Amino acid sequence: DWTPDSFVESTVTELKAKIGDDKVILGLSGGVDSTVAAMLLHKAIGENLYCIFVDNGLLRKNEFYNVLKKYEVLGLNVIGVDAGERFLKKLAGVSDPETKRKIIGNTFVDVFDEESHKIEDAKWLGQGTIYPDVIESLSVNGPSQTIKSHHNVGGLPDYMKLKVVEPLRLLFKDEVRRVGKSMGLEDKFIQRHPFPGPGLAIRILGDITPEKVQILQEVDDIYISGLKSDGLYHEVWQAGAILLPIQSVGVMGDERTYERVVALRAVGSTDGMTADWSHLPYEFLAKISNQIINNVKGVNRVVYDISSKPPATIEWE
Ligand code: XMP
Numbered sequence: 001d002w003t004p005d006s007f008v009e010s011t012v013t014e015l016k017a018k019i020g021d022d023k024v025i026l027g028l029s030g031g032v033d034s035t036v037a038a039m040l041l042h043k044a045i046g047e048n049l050y051c052i053f054v055d056n057g058l059l060r061k062n063e064f065y066n067v068l069k070k071y072e073v074l075g076l077n078v079i080g081v082d083a084g085e086r087f088l089k090k091l092a093g094v095s096d097p098e099t100k101r102k103i104i105g106n107t108f109v110d111v112f113d114e115e116s117h118k119i120e121d122a123k124w125l126g127q128g129t130i131y132p133d134v135i136e137s138l139s140v141n142g143p144s145q146t147i148k149s150h151h152n153v154g155g156l157p158d159y160m161k162l163k164v165v166e167p168l169r170l171l172f173k174d175e176v177r178r179v180g181k182s183m184g185l186e187d188k189f190i191q192r193h194p195f196p197g198p199g200l201a202i203r204i205l206g207d208i209t210p211e212k213v214q215i216l217q218e219v220d221d222i223y224i225s226g227l228k229s230d231g232l233y234h235e236v237w238q239a240g241a242i243l244l245p246i247q248s249v250g251v252m253g254d255e256r257t258y259e260r261v262v263a264l265r266a267v268g269s270t271d272g273m274t275a276d277w278s279h280l281p282y283e284f285l286a287k288i289s290n291q292i293i294n295n296v297k298g299v300n301r302v303v304y305d306i307s308s309k310p311p312a313t314i315e316w317e
Pocket residue numbers: 101194195196197198238272273309312313314315316
């Protein structure tokens with residue numbers, strides 16, 4: 001019978017046998033999968049696991065600091081790389097969504113490669129791949145591809161030449177959560193909303209500036225904190241704020257203002273493939289709208305997204 005405890009026990013035994021005294025490098029994202037994979041590897045090989053967590057400058061407010069703290073409590077050996085400025089410089093002036101994604105992906109690879117070179121004699125790359133990811137990459141690339149869409153191994157970053165170890169590759173998401181729970185990962189961490197890899201970059205429509213990131217971090221923080229304190233956070237599958245590339249007219253005293261507009265989005269879903277907009281209480285929306293407009297300089301209008309997927313996607317770009 002499959003139980004989280006028996007899975008942990010047998011996996012740790014297998015990992016020990018497979019890896020021995022080798023060093024493993026693993027990229028942490030702050031998400032459940034990479035965290036649980038790291039915990040299993042840590043249990044198996046201890047100090048020989050080196051985790052890398054990159055701040056791309058597009059995380060939620062205080063997220064880098066908060067997540068690093070959590071990892072410390074879990075006893076993981078984490079190298080936090082503050083690369084925000086580097087990402088934002090590369091993104092300056094770029095408005096096209098897919099180009100943004102590509103720049104962020106490539107910059108991550110560069111940063112990760114540089115960091116992994118600092119760890120001498122690493123033999124393995126640990127990954128939080130889960131079963132649905134395995135299926136997806138099989139259907140895209142055929143069974144022989146381990147790393148998506150890379151055919152020329154010679155041209156790969158050095159860390160990708162490492163042998164790959166994926167302790168979660170036979171698990172579904174709910175099983176990963178149960179394993180995490182049985183290893184002492186707190187519920188708050190396990191039940192977090194999904195957050196896209198490119199982060200706030202795809203919630204800032206148009207080009208990205210440090211000022212826009214900061215505005216959106218403040219708005220998002222008010223919204224998400226409000227959902228939590230009003231007991232609504234776990235009622236929705238995912239929520240976030242979007243900074244629109246337009247300005248709207250407002251009034252302050254006798255003056256007309258011309259400032260930014262933000263959209264709030266919250267959806268119910270089971271897998272992200274389809275989603276319904278969440279009917280958040282009007283009182284809650286009214287309160288959050290006031291808090292945002294009163295506290296975030298440069299924003300004078302808040303709208304709520306009432307579109308479902310399909311045809312609207314969850315993200316706006
Ligand atoms: P959409 O917008 O396609 O989003 O309805 C479905 C889910 O996927 C997330 N998403 C991404 N995650 N990189 C990611 O890691 C991306 O480029 C990306 N785009 C969308 C989105 O947040 C939602 O959970």
